[in-house]
Amino acid sequence: MIETRDLVVRHGSATALDQVSLSVRRGEMVALLGPNGAGKSTLADTLSGILSPAAGTVRIGGRLAHVPEGRQLFPDLTVQDNLLLGGWRSGERDTAFVYELFPALAQARRRRAGVLSGGQQQMVAVGRALMSRPDALVVDELSLGLAPNVTRDLAGHIVRLNAERGLTVLLIEQNARLAFGMCERAYVLEAGRVVAQGPCAELAGDPRVVRAYLGGAIGGGTRS
Amino acid sequence: MSEFLTYLVNGLAVGCGIALIASGLVAIHRVTGVVNFAQGTFAVIAGLSASWLLGAGLPHGAAELAAVLIAAAAGLLTGLVAIGRRGTAPQSSLIITLGVAVLAYAVEIVAWGDQPRSFPGLPGSVTLPGGAEIQRHHLLVVAATAATFVLLTLFFERTYPGKALSACASNPYAARVIGIDVTRMGLLAFLLGGLLGGLAGVLVTPLRPISFDTDVLLMVNGFAAAVFGALRRPGLALAGALLLGVAETLAAGYGYAAYQTEIALGFMLVVMVVQASRRATIHEEAV
Numbered sequence: 001m002i003e004t005r006d007l008v009v010r011h012g013s014a015t016a017l018d019q020v021s022l023s024v025r026r027g028e029m030v031a032l033l034g035p036n037g038a039g040k041s042t043l044a045d046t047l048s049g050i051l052s053p054a055a056g057t058v059r060i061g062g063r064l065a066h067v068p069e070g071r072q073l074f075p076d077l078t079v080q081d082n083l084l085l086g087g088w089r090s091g092e093r094d095t096a097f098v099y100e101l102f103p104a105l106a107q108a109r110r111r112r113a114g115v116l117s118g119g120q121q122q123m124v125a126v127g128r129a130l131m132s133r134p135d136a137l138v139v140d141e142l143s144l145g146l147a148p149n150v151t152r153d154l155a156g157h158i159v160r161l162n163a164e165r166g167l168t169v170l171l172i173e174q175n176a177r178l179a180f181g182m183c184e185r186a187y188v189l190e191a192g193r194v195v196a197q198g199p200c201a202e203l204a205g206d207p208r209v210v211r212a213y214l215g216g217a218i219g220g221g222t223r224s
Numbered sequence: 225m226s227e228f229l230t231y232l233v234n235g236l237a238v239g240c241g242i243a244l245i246a247s248g249l250v251a252i253h254r255v256t257g258v259v260n261f262a263q264g265t266f267a268v269i270a271g272l273s274a275s276w277l278l279g280a281g282l283p284h285g286a287a288e289l290a291a292v293l294i295a296a297a298a299g300l301l302t303g304l305v306a307i308g309r310r311g312t313a314p315q316s317s318l319i320i321t322l323g324v325a326v327l328a329y330a331v332e333i334v335a336w337g338d339q340p341r342s343f344p345g346l347p348g349s350v351t352l353p354g355g356a357e358i359q360r361h362h363l364l365v366v367a368a369t370a371a372t373f374v375l376l377t378l379f380f381e382r383t384y385p386g387k388a389l390s391a392c393a394s395n396p397y398a399a400r401v402i403g404i405d406v407t408r409m410g411l412l413a414f415l416l417g418g419l420l421g422g423l424a425g426v427l428v429t430p431l432r433p434i435s436f437d438t439d440v441l442l443m444v445n446g447f448a449a450a451v452f453g454a455l456r457r458p459g460l461a462l463a464g465a466l467l468l469g470v471a472e473t474l475a476a477g478y479g480y481a482a483y484q485t486e487i488a489l490g491f492m493l494v495v496m497v498v499q500a501s502r503r504a505t506i507h508e509e510a511v
Contacts, residue, residue: 048401050400073395073398074398075394076390076394081387085402
């Protein structure tokens with residue numbers, strides 16, 4: 001469904017992605033981990049066509065929607081208008097299914113998106129992406145700036161969309177615990193290169209991954 | 225009293241002309257984030273074209289319509305130069321529009337000469353019960369402006385393409401994420417800006433002859449009104465424009481005609497200082 005081969009993306013003279021190859025099969029949910037500046041969001045922007053590759057190929061086998069990092073709503077437009085604009089490409093104008101999915105948004109539909117709580121804004125961002133009736137979803141930093149219980153709730157929604165509707169998901173996260181809990185497989189991106197990949201169970205035992213993303217031994221450190 | 229009423233209606237008509245210039249500024253800024261300094265130029269091009277076309281024998285109506293379309297084309301052309309290249313920062317585009325406005329002087333002088341031109345508007349006048357006399361053309365300007373603002377507000381706030389245009393200014397990155405072609409929408413905004421500027425030109429020229437450099441006066445007034453609406457709100461810009469128009473006409477009517485531009489500049493300065501201080505407060509609250 002999503003496949004990149006030897007993808008190179010540059011910002012001016014700086015190389016943001018260096019020969020990145022990854023694939024996500026139809027119906028699969030795959031995580032992409034990496035620290036700030038690793039090129040995760042650059043990859044997301046390239047997959048959704050905002051950035052063009054300098055070399056390599058991107059293949060998307062269907063319609064792809066992008067939930068960008070930092071939610072990126074239209075703050076002065078209402079929740080309803082934010083959702084409606086999500087249907088720009090698909091022509092979808094019926095927002096009822098989004099409110100069914102996120103009942104918390106139903107009461108806020110006439111409010112400006114900029115005044116909502118972080119969790120509700122993330123729901124709008126996901127809902128807006130779903131309005132394009134996608135086959136695949138790239139979710140960039142779902143948990144960023146959200147309380148753990150709000151993140152859990154949203155993660156539950158993404159897992160259900162994947163399990164029940166067969167939505168293909170590429171989950172870009174810094175929170176490795178969350179990502180490992182949701183996905184079977186993961187890639188680790190550092191400085192624009194894929195440095196590790198494999199089943200989450202294996203990666204969770206990789207000392208480098210443990211040191212960088214899990215804050216020491218699994219089960220120790222901070223609980224989320 | 226009847227004298228005051230006449231000045232008041234004159235002032236409203238002048239204010240409406242200013243409001244139409246401001247509406248074009250708002251339409252372009254709302255979508256692209258660019259302050260278009262060529263907005264007065266669109267009005268000048270339309271006014272000069274209309275006078276030229278009427279002189280060439282075109283009937284009223286057709287000449288004005290053609291002039292507005294010429295201004296719209298000028299708007300699109302300005303947009304292509306100012307934002308056509310992807311990734312041009314709004315500040316750079318602003319400077320480009322300033323350049324377009326100066327370049328237009330040369331084109332206008334070559335095409336229409338450097339003397340002021342005018343043409344007659346709607347003839348006749350009506351007398352109010354109080355004895356005040358009001359020119360029909362003033363009423364036409366007021367009615368056309370009212371209709372334009374109603375349509376513009378409905379377009380931006382009620383229609384899907386209008387919301388998509390607003391989305392481009394609200395968050396250009398997000399607009400691209402959901403598949404909106406931001407550059408194309410920006411060009412559409414410049415086309416709309418040209419149309420609105422052109423409408424201002426053909427309506428205002430019969431009130432006050434215009435020449436190639438009238439755009440400065442139109443721009444100073446239009447910008448002052450647009451700033452009153454924070455360059456985003458057509459309704460507030462209209463209120464600011466009417467206030468300006470009436471203030472200037474009253475000043476002129478009672479013998480202070482030389483101070484018209486200073487009134488606009490002073491008005492703009494006060495509004496900007498007040499808005500800047502308010503914005504600072506909002507930032508502090510957000511932190």
